[in-house]
Amino acid sequence: MGEGTIQIKDLVKVYKDGFTAVNGISLKVDKGECYAFLGPNGAGKSTAVKILTTLSEPTSGIVQVGGFDVKTDPDKVRWEIGVVLQETGLDKELTGREILEYQARLFHMTRRMAKERATHLLEMVGLENEGKRQIKKYSGGMRRRLDLAVTLVHEPAILFLDEPTTGLDPLNRKAMWNEIRRLNKEEGVTVFLTTQYLEEADQLADYISIINEGKIVASGPPEELKESVGADLITFEFKNKEEAGKAAWLLGKSSKADYQKGKIVTVSIQEADRHVVQLLGALSREQIEVARLDVTSPTLDDVFIRVTAEEEKE
Amino acid sequence: MNLVQAFMIHTWILTKRSLIVLIRNPFTFIPNLFISLFFLLVYTGGLSGIAQLPQFEGADYLSFILPVSIVSAAVGGAGGAGQSLVRDLESGYFARLLQTPVTRLAIVLGPTIAGMLQLIVQTLIILGVAFLLGLKVEAGPGGVLVILLLTVGWGLAFAGYSVAIALKTKNAQAAQAGTLIFFPLIFLSTTFVPLELIEAQWLRAAAIINPTTYLFESMRAVLIDGWVMGPIISGFAVIGAVCAVTVAFSVRSATRAFKRE
Numbered sequence: 001m002g003e004g005t006i007q008i009k010d011l012v013k014v015y016k017d018g019f020t021a022v023n024g025i026s027l028k029v030d031k032g033e034c035y036a037f038l039g040p041n042g043a044g045k046s047t048a049v050k051i052l053t054t055l056s057e058p059t060s061g062i063v064q065v066g067g068f069d070v071k072t073d074p075d076k077v078r079w080e081i082g083v084v085l086q087e088t089g090l091d092k093e094l095t096g097r098e099i100l101e102y103q104a105r106l107f108h109m110t111r112r113m114a115k116e117r118a119t120h121l122l123e124m125v126g127l128e129n130e131g132k133r134q135i136k137k138y139s140g141g142m143r144r145r146l147d148l149a150v151t152l153v154h155e156p157a158i159l160f161l162d163e164p165t166t167g168l169d170p171l172n173r174k175a176m177w178n179e180i181r182r183l184n185k186e187e188g189v190t191v192f193l194t195t196q197y198l199e200e201a202d203q204l205a206d207y208i209s210i211i212n213e214g215k216i217v218a219s220g221p222p223e224e225l226k227e228s229v230g231a232d233l234i235t236f237e238f239k240n241k242e243e244a245g246k247a248a249w250l251l252g253k254s255s256k257a258d259y260q261k262g263k264i265v266t267v268s269i270q271e272a273d274r275h276v277v278q279l280l281g282a283l284s285r286e287q288i289e290v291a292r293l294d295v296t297s298p299t300l301d302d303v304f305i306r307v308t309a310e311e312e313k314e
Numbered sequence: 315m316n317l318v319q320a321f322m323i324h325t326w327i328l329t330k331r332s333l334i335v336l337i338r339n340p341f342t343f344i345p346n347l348f349i350s351l352f353f354l355l356v357y358t359g360g361l362s363g364i365a366q367l368p369q370f371e372g373a374d375y376l377s378f379i380l381p382v383s384i385v386s387a388a389v390g391g392a393g394g395a396g397q398s399l400v401r402d403l404e405s406g407y408f409a410r411l412l413q414t415p416v417t418r419l420a421i422v423l424g425p426t427i428a429g430m431l432q433l434i435v436q437t438l439i440i441l442g443v444a445f446l447l448g449l450k451v452e453a454g455p456g457g458v459l460v461i462l463l464l465t466v467g468w469g470l471a472f473a474g475y476s477v478a479i480a481l482k483t484k485n486a487q488a489a490q491a492g493t494l495i496f497f498p499l500i501f502l503s504t505t506f507v508p509l510e511l512i513e514a515q516w517l518r519a520a521a522i523i524n525p526t527t528y529l530f531e532s533m534r535a536v537l538i539d540g541w542v543m544g545p546i547i548s549g550f551a552v553i554g555a556v557c558a559v560t561v562a563f564s565v566r567s568a569t570r571a572f573k574r575e
């Protein structure tokens with residue numbers, strides 16, 4: 001049935017104090033897909049993850065995870081999912097091996113199976129030599145890796161990761177990415193992750209939704225999202241403000257001269273490298289001298305800044 | 315695996331975890347045990363003269379003060395249950411447990427059982443020391459069992475209270491402050507002298523409404539007078555009633571804590 005899938009329809013979450021943290025979200029994640037929620041602090045990412053993972057109840061809307069309704073069948077959902085929350089959930093007095101074995105036992109494994117699973121997972125996250133040490137002696141990166149391992153004890157079909165690399169150094173971040181990628185691509189685990197890093201979403205996700213103030217403000221595959229923002233950006237710099245003003249007017253006729261700021265004029269245009277020659281030609285015909293020229297393809301950062309800025313204007 | 319089996323395994327796993335954590339942090343129980351032994355040694359040594367007063371009816375002061383020592387140690391063991399839950403709430407392990415199929419009751423029961431086991435061991439140590447000091451239990455080995463049962467009952471009552479405070483406040487300081495109720499309970503009672511010797515009317519009134527008084531009196535009955543059923547039964551009855559209240563209180567807080575926001 002819905003194994004490995006997520007379906008949300010018109011999800012709303014109003015906290016007890018009356019604050020609306022999620023305000024009408026609908027989405028669908030297929031089996032084996034990697035889906036990313038990208039949004040700034042307070043966007044509602046963790047709230048959504050808590051609802052999807054049965055820690056919090058939706059105020060209204062339909063949420064199905066692994067084919068089960070989170071409201072009516074939370075216990076069945078729990079067998080389908082693994083959750084890495086923003087804060088690790090480890091009893092730091094225990095050793096890495098102990099916490100893995102207990103987790104396995106809580107998921108109804110026999111003592112022998114629990115031991116084997118713990119050994120396997122410790123190896124998988126590169127902690128095979130740390131299993132006997134107390135977690136309070138682990139570094140932050142090691143704790144994150146162990147937290148992921150604990151999450152995987154019962155081989156969930158869907159993995160939720162709430163900001164899995166926040167606070168990790170670049171090396172540990174890369175290692176975490178590789179592990180997520182491996183689980184997603186090789187083991188076919190459906191991944192739902194939230195992040196504030198565009199690069200992270202771009203690197204890992206098949207599909208990205210940008211969330212701000214509880215709403216999805218833009219979504220699509222990474223490539224499409226980047227294109228939708230008006231593709232490339234050409235930045236012209238002129239000798240002075242007057243020249244720039246003339247140029248902006250001129251460029252505005254043949255393309256979209258986005259805006260002028262002092263001596264700078266920016267133009268966003270699809271396939272900029274083909275158009276730039278034409279634009280330069282138009283400028284030189286009017287004897288406007290270009291002091292500096294820069295062509296950039298948009299990053300997800302641009303998408304993000306743009307979309308959230310548009311939201312604020314409304 | 316059926317539900318009962320799962321429940322037993324879950325409870326066992328979480329009890330084992332609490333015990334391991336306890337053993338790794340001996341300073342969570344050593345000071346408490348030390349204070350209780352201090353009561354026993356210092357007051358027996360320093361105050362035993364007052365047992366000559368007629369109101370003591372010839373009782374040994376050691377037997378008189380022993381229940382105070384045992385009960386004060388029990389509070390420490392029982393309070394640990396609540397503190398362990400606060401620790402889990404703060405570390406995020408509580409949320410992690412909620413995302414497993416673990417029986418909710420086992421999450422609370424694990425630390426509680428561990429607390430009870432700790433309390434039994436402490437009581438046995440204190441009794442052992444008391445025997446070395448020359449303790450004689452009038453009611454015999456059965457009397458020792460009565461003392462253990464009363465202690466566990468009282469511990470359970472206090473554990474229920476500490477779990478309730480912990481789950482209600484979700485805050486380590488508040489849970490810690492909650493254990494302060496221990497002072498009036500232990501000291502506004504027939505702690506050092508029998509009721510007849512308490513002259514201040516307010517203290518006498520406090521001792522009469524304080525459930526701990528009945529606990530002390532029933533323990534003293536088996537230690538000093540043997541199988542005098544009156545005080546023994548009222549001791550169990552009072553503890554049963556207090557247990558019922560605090561356990562109900564903790565179940566209510568637990569239901570709230572487990573309920574999804």
Ligand SMILES: Nc1ncnc2c1ncn2[C@@H]1O[C@H](COP(=O)(O)OP(=O)(O)OP(=O)(O)O)[C@@H](O)[C@H]1O
Pocket residue numbers: 015016017019020021039040041042043044045046047048086196575
């Ligand atoms: N229990 C709660 N009660 C009331 N409001 C809450 C609660 N939890 C979160 N909020 C509010 O809901 C909004 C969304 O919070 P949420 O934690 O989902 O954001 P987030 O996108 O995960 O942010 P971050 O990147 O900082 O983790 C915030 O404004 C937050 O203050």
Ligand SMILES: [Mg+2]
Pocket residue numbers: 045046047086162163
């Ligand atoms: Mg968050």
